[in-house]
Structures are given as C-alpha cells and as structure tokens.
Amino acid sequence: MTLEEKKQQVIEDFSLYDEWLDKYEYLIELGKALEPFPEEKKTEDRLIKGCQSRVWLDSDLRDGKLYFSADSDAIITKGIISLLIGVYSGRTPEEIAGDDFGFIAEIGLKDNLSPTRANGLVSMIETIKKVAENGR
Amino acid sequence: MEMSVSELRTQFPILSRTVYGKPLVYLDNAASAQRPVVVAELWKRLSLEENANIHRAVHHLAGLATDAYEGARDAVRAFLNASVREEIVFTSGATAALNLVAFSFGEAYIHEGDQIVVSVAEHHSNIVPWQMLCERKKAILKVLDIHPDGALAVEQLENLLTERTRIVAVSHISNVLGLVNPVKEIVRICHSRGIPVLVDGAQGIVHENVDVQSLNCDFYVFSGHKLYAATGTGALYGKRKWLDAMPPYMGGGEMIESVRFSGTTYAPLPEKFEAGTQNFNAQPTLVPAMELVNAMRADASVQKEQEAILDYVYSKLVEDERITLFGTHRSTKIPLFSFAVKGAHHEDLALILDKMGIALRSGQMCAEPLMDRLGVTGLLRASFAPYNTLEEAEYFIKCLNKAINMLV
Numbered sequence: 001m002t003l004e005e006k007k008q009q010v011i012e013d014f015s016l017y018d019e020w021l022d023k024y025e026y027l028i029e030l031g032k033a034l035e036p037f038p039e040e041k042k043t044e045d046r047l048i049k050g051c052q053s054r055v056w057l058d059s060d061l062r063d064g065k066l067y068f069s070a071d072s073d074a075i076i077t078k079g080i081i082s083l084l085i086g087v088y089s090g091r092t093p094e095e096i097a098g099d100d101f102g103f104i105a106e107i108g109l110k111d112n113l114s115p116t117r118a119n120g121l122v123s124m125i126e127t128i129k130k131v132a133e134n135g136r
Numbered sequence: 137m138e139m140s141v142s143e144l145r146t147q148f149p150i151l152s153r154t155v156y157g158k159p160l161v162y163l164d165n166a167a168s169a170q171r172p173v174v175v176a177e178l179w180k181r182l183s184l185e186e187n188a189n190i191h192r193a194v195h196h197l198a199g200l201a202t203d204a205y206e207g208a209r210d211a212v213r214a215f216l217n218a219s220v221r222e223e224i225v226f227t228s229g230a231t232a233a234l235n236l237v238a239f240s241f242g243e244a245y246i247h248e249g250d251q252i253v254v255s256v257a258e259h260h261s262n263i264v265p266w267q268m269l270c271e272r273k274k275a276i277l278k279v280l281d282i283h284p285d286g287a288l289a290v291e292q293l294e295n296l297l298t299e300r301t302r303i304v305a306v307s308h309i310s311n312v313l314g315l316v317n318p319v320k321e322i323v324r325i326c327h328s329r330g331i332p333v334l335v336d337g338a339q340g341i342v343h344e345n346v347d348v349q350s351l352n353c354d355f356y357v358f359s360g361h362k363l364y365a366a367t368g369t370g371a372l373y374g375k376r377k378w379l380d381a382m383p384p385y386m387g388g389g390e391m392i393e394s395v396r397f398s399g400t401t402y403a404p405l406p407e408k409f410e411a412g413t414q415n416f417n418a419q420p421t422l423v424p425a426m427e428l429v430n431a432m433r434a435d436a437s438v439q440k441e442q443e444a445i446l447d448y449v450y451s452k453l454v455e456d457e458r459i460t461l462f463g464t465h466r467s468t469k470i471p472l473f474s475f476a477v478k479g480a481h482h483e484d485l486a487l488i489l490d491k492m493g494i495a496l497r498s499g500q501m502c503a504e505p506l507m508d509r510l511g512v513t514g515l516l517r518a519s520f521a522p523y524n525t526l527e528e529a530e531y532f533i534k535c536l537n538k539a540i541n542m543l544v
Contacts, residue, residue, distance in 0.1 A: 020156065020491045025542060028484075052499060053483045054513075073513070074481035075543055076488075 003095055006087050007103040014107040027079030034082040037071030048127050051120030053077045057085075059131045065090050066135055068128070080109070081124055088128055093135035101125050139431065141441045145523050147172040147428070158493030161528045166311050166339060166472055166519035167497055168361050174424040179366050182417045190416045191390055191407075204420040209406070211423045212371050215430075216356060217347040222405040223379065225372040226419050230338040231261040233357035233372035234305075236409060237334055238265035240382035241303060241355075248274040251301045255280040255288055255317075256509045257310040260502045262336040266305060280306070282509070286313040286463035290321060297329050304333045308340020308356075312503050312515065313463030314472030316344060323352050332378065338362060342521075343470045345433065348373050365425035366418035372409070379405050386411035432522045445520050445529045446471045452533045458540060462510055471520035474501065480543040482516040488539040494532055 001009070017023045037056060046056040053074035060067045068085035072078040087103075088096050104110055110121055145151050148170045153160050162170060182204060188197035190205050205226075213221045227233040246252070252266050256279050263277075270277050278296055281289045288306070297304075304326050309316050319340075323333045332354035337346060341358040348356050355378070360369030374382075384391050384402055389412040393401040402408045432438050446469065453461045453475055461475045477485060486498035497517040500507045507514060518532060 021488065021542075024488055024491065028542060052514075053481055074483045076484045077481075 003087070003091055003099065010083060010087060011103055011106050014109075024076055024079075027076050027083070029079070030082040030086075031072075031075040031078035034071070034078055035069060037069055041069075042071065048120070048123050050123035051077065053120070055081055055120065055124065057081065057124070057127055057131075059135075061093070061135050064092055066093055066096060066132060068131075077120065080121060084124055084128060088132075093132040096132035097129060097136060101129075139435050140437050141523065141525055144432065144435075144438060145525075147174070148523055149173065151523060155493050155495075156491055161494045161524075161531060163494060163496045163518040163520060163524065163528075163532060165342075165521040165524075166314075166362070166517065168367070169342070169364050169521055170523070171366070172364055172424070172428055174428065175365055175421045178421050178424055179417055182420060187417060189413060201416050205414065205416045208420040208422050211426055212373075215346070215426045216373050217349055218373050219349060220376065223373055223376055225374065225379070225406045225409040226414060227357070227370050227372050228368045228415065229359035229361065229370035230336060230357045231359075233355075233370060234261050234334075234336065235265045236372060236385045237355050237357070237374070237382075238269045240385045240409070241378065242269040242273060242275075244382050245302050246273045246275050249300060250275045251278055251298060252276070253278045253280055253293075253296055253301060253304040255282070255306045255310075257282055257286070257288070257313055257503065257506050258305070258307055259311050259336065259338065260504070261338075262305055262307060263505065275302075276300075279505075282313070283465075285465040286310070286315050287465040287468065288315075288317050288322075290318055290325070293322065293325055297326065297331060301329070301331050303354075304331055305336065306333070307336040307338070308346075309343060309470060309472075310463070310503075310506070311339050311472075312474045312501050312506055312517065314339075314470045314474065314519070315463050315465050316340070316468040316470065319353060320351050327352065332375075339470075339472070342429075354378055360419070360422050360425065363422070363425050364428055366415075366421040368415050369418045369422055371422075376405065379409070384408050384411065388412055390414070438522050441524075441526060442471060442520070442522055444526045445524060448526060449473055449518070449520075449529050449533065458544065462512075462515065471524075472517070473519070474515040474517040476512050476515055477540055478544070480540055482514045484543050485516050485536070485539050488542060489532075489535055492535045492539075494535055 017026060041058050042056050046058055048055040048057055053072055055072040055077055057070045068089045070081040070085055150170050186200040188201045190202040209221050209224050212224045218224060246269060254263055254266055266277055280293055280296055283289055306317060306322060308319055319335050326333045334355035335353045337356050337358040342362050354375050356373040358370055361367040390407045391403050391411040393403050453459050453473055458478050459475050482498040486496060499514045501517055
C-alpha cells in the first residue's frame with residue numbers, strides 16, 4: 001500500500017464512527033494491539049517531550065526504510081502513536097520528511113484532543129519528521 | 137435569601153451549556169470556579185461606566201473607581217474578620233501573595249542557615265517561592281509529612297521546629313487531598329515557639345469560614361477566581377506588625393510616599409505593597425462573590441446537597457476496589473476527590489469523561505512532590521462546588537464506571 005493509500009484507509013476507518021467515544025474505543029483497540037515495546041528501550045532519550053503522558057519512540061533504518069516502534073503509559077495516546085507509526089513505518093525517510101501529515105487534520109483528531117494532548121500529538125509528529133530528516 | 141441548588145444554578149449561566157452535545161458537568165472547581173451573573177455584570181458596569189485609574193486623580197470617575205476598589209478592601213476585611221483594613225493587600229491571586237511574602241518577609245527575616253517549613257502536600261505556589269528564597273539566602277526548606285490517610289502529621293511538627301525556624305507555610309486545605317488541615321493547632325504550636333505561620337487559603341476559603349483573628353495566623357492568602365470572583369483578583373492578609381516591618385516587594389506607582397534621586401520613602405499600608413496600576417475593575421467583584429458565598433453557606437438546602445454529594449462520592453470511590461482514593465480522613469474531608477484507577481491512566485479517563493460532558497482535572501495538580509510521596513505519576517480529580525447536584529455526582533460515578541470498563 002502506498003503512503004497515500006494507507007492514509008486514505010485510516011481516514012475511512014475513522015469515518016466509520018460518528019461518536020467520539022467510539023473513535024476512542026477504536027484508538028484503545030489500536031493501542032492494545034501495538035507490539036510490545038521492550039522495557040530496556042524505555043529510556044530518557046526515546047521519550048517524546050511535550051506529552052502529558054509518557055511516550056517512547058524508537059526507530060530503525062533497514063534497507064533504506066524507517067521502521068518505528070513505540071509505547072505509552074496512556075492507552076489512547078498509545079493508540080494515536082500506533083496509528084501514526086502504522087502509516088509511516090516501512091516508508092523511506094524521503095517519503096516521510098516530504099509528507100505534510102495533513103490526514104491528522106482530516107480525521108479531526110487534533111481538534112478533539114485536550115490542548116495538552118494536542119501538543120503531545122504535535123510533538124509525536126515533529127519527532128517522526130526529525131527522525132526522517134536525520135535518516136536522509 | 138432563601139435558595140435551592142436549582143435556583144443557585146440559574147445564577148451561573150455556563151452551567152446550562154452543553155459540551156459535545158451533552159450537558160456540562162463541571163467538576164474542576166478547585167482549578168477555577170464558575171462566575172455568577174452578578175460578578176460579570178459588576179465587572180461590565182465598572183469597565184463601561186465607572187472606569188478610571190484609582191486614588192490619584194480628582195475627577196468624578198476616579199472617585200467612583202476608588203470607592204469600588206476600597207469598598208472591596210473593607211468587604212475582604214470583614215469576610216476574613218481581620219481587625220483593620222490596612223492588613224488587606226490586594227494581589228492578582230494566591231500565587232502573587234505567596235511570592236510577595238516569600239520575598240518581603242524573606243528580605244526582612246531570613247538569613248543564611250535559617251529554616252522554613254512547608255508540608256509535603258503543598259501546591260507548587262507554596263513551595264517554589266520558598267525554594268527561591270532559600271536559594272537567595274542560603275536558607276533550608278524542611279518538609280512536614282502526611283499520614284497514610286492524607287492528614288498532616290502535626291504531631292511531627294514540634295520535632296521539625298528549631299531555634300532557626302523563621303516561618304511555617306501550610307495550606308488550609310490541600311488542592312489534592314481535600315482535607316481541612318488543623319491550622320489553628322499548627323499556629324498554636326508554632327506561636328509557642330515564636331514562629332509565624334502563613335496559611336495558603338486558595339482552597340480553604342472556598343469551603344471554610346475563615347476568621348484570621350480566631351485562627352491567629354500571621355498571613356492568609358487566597359485567589360478570587362476560585363471564589364466565584366473575576367480572574368486576577370485575590371488578597372493577602374498579613375498581621376500589621378509583619379507588614380509594617382517588611383520591605384516592599386515591587387516598586388513604582390502607588391507604593392511611594394515621596395521619590396527623590398537621593399532616596400524614596402514608601403507609602404503606608406496597604407499601598408506599600410500595591411505597586412503599579414491595580415486590577416480596579418476586577419477586585420470589586422470580590423464583593424458580590426463573597427455575598428453569594430455567605431448566602432450559600434447560610435442556606436440549608438445547598439448545604440444538605442453538598443453533604444449528600446460528599447457522602448455519596450466518598451463511599452462510591454472508597455468501596456470500588458479498582459480505585460484508590462487519596463485523602464481519606466473522613467472527618468475533615470471536603471467534596472474534592474483525587475484518585476487513581478488500577479490499570480487505567482488518569483489522562484485516558486479524563487479524555488473519555490470529557491466526551492461525556494464531564495470537566496475534571498488529570499495530572500499532577502501542581503503538586504509534584506505530593507505525587508512522588510504518594511507514589512503516583514498523576515491522579516484524576518473531581519472537585520465539587522455548591523452549584524453541583526447529587527444528580528451530577530451520580531452521573532459522574534456512572535460515567536467513571538463506563539470509562540474504566542472501556543480501558544481496563
């Protein structure tokens with residue numbers, strides 16, 4: 001699936017739910033389904049700054065593609081980061097760095113988060129972008 | 137004035153609004169209370185009809201504005217039962233008042249090696265100004281602990297005090313634990329050693345009748361916005377003997393008597409501590425706010441509803457094995473509940489409850505040292521006001537259950 005196709009799929013998945021509580025249920029499911037993140041990787045340098053809950057992000061460059069793994073102690077935040085890495089994992093650094101992350105606005109995620117959590121989302125996006133810039 | 141809770145609610149228009157299509161249930165009152173119409177109307181009238189800078193000018197409007205502002209000082213004096221109006225200094229809130237005392241009292245009385253005592257359950261605003269003072273003066277900050285039920289370990293206070301202790305600063309009610317501290321007893325213990333006591337009344341004034349002469353505390357600070365007045369209002373009560381001996385905190389504006397390049401003399405109390413243009417459109421809103429507080433306290437049906445909420449929420453949270461309530465000392469409990477839920481992050485719970493129309497606080501509540509002491513990274517807090525209903529409390533418990541089931 002191309003990056004554009006994947007983003008379109010996320011937008012469609014999200015639009016299945018009218019109620020925000022149902023969208024949260026969906027994010028909680030995504031969070032629970034995220035692959036376990038090794039405890040020893042939960043280090044200060046992998047913490048994303050600017051989130052109220054703790055979020056760790058790790059990346060790995062293999063065969064020219066970036067692979068992300070992540071964890072959070074809050075499950076909805078974990079669902080959000082899971083959604084992000086589901087879209088961007090396995091893409092080239094160029095693809096990620098060149099993306100505008102506009103689909104986040106399209107699913108209305110940022111507008112429906114508390115200000116602190118919206119800031120956390122921005123920090124997650126910035127961190128993923130930075131990893132991609134450095135991987136170029 | 138006879139009122140019921142439903143009558144009281146009509147005075148707070150925001151309470152009838154919806155969020156995400158659901159009726160708002162506002163349970164973040166400990167962070168900021170809602171504003172009644174009388175407060176907003178007064179601010180509007182003063183701004184649109186009586187606006188002028190206070191004290192100095194001779195024109196008519198300046199007179200009106202000064203009367204409103206100084207009238208509010210008299211009303212605060214009466215509300216706290218201070219003996220004279222000179223002991224009431226207006227500030228932008230409790231934090232500003234605490235910083236004022238930490239600086240000015242510190243300049244006059246704190247020297248290298250001196251000690252200051254706070255409790256582990258203080259808001260950052262009653263910790264950080266003292267830490268800054270300690271850094272400036274090479275003084276030492278000592279900490280009074282709490283019991284497992286959240287009650288202050290007052291019996292340990294005696295051992296904490298030394299001949300170098302210069303001041304003790306404690307909250308009247310912790311913004312996390314929701315327990316009324318025995319401040320009168322603390323004052324008695326400290327005064328027997330000649331040590332003054334500051335009481336952070338940010339939460340206390342909202343729930344308790346405060347009589348500073350009966351408490352005999354040396355300083356009492358509070359914020360207006362938690363007491364239904366406009367934001368940016370509040371006051372410091374200080375015993376005259378201290379305020380007279382303390383140097384000014386900020387310079388400029390009304391706080392001078394005479395200014396020469398050869399030297400400046402300062403205005404008498406309370407202007408000495410009110411530098412710069414004061415918040416004269418807003419401080420007078422304390423008057424209708426305090427009148428409303430008095431009316432709510434005098435009303436049996438409002439008080440009965442508060443008791444019912446306290447009983448109901450306390451028992452529901454304590455009975456639930458998934459929930460750990462902090463601040464369980466029942467006899468001093470007010471309807472302010474901070475708790476953790478096993479297996480569910482406080483932020484997730486707050487986010488889900490928000491979508492159900494419930495506004496409450498999650499996180500560290502500006503009390504990181506207390507969070508460390510309790511061994512948690514954050515908590516969820518529901519804080520009730522007299523305009524909240526038992527029905528809202530029941531809806532909150534129902535929604536909390538639903539949110540926990542979604543997460544765990």
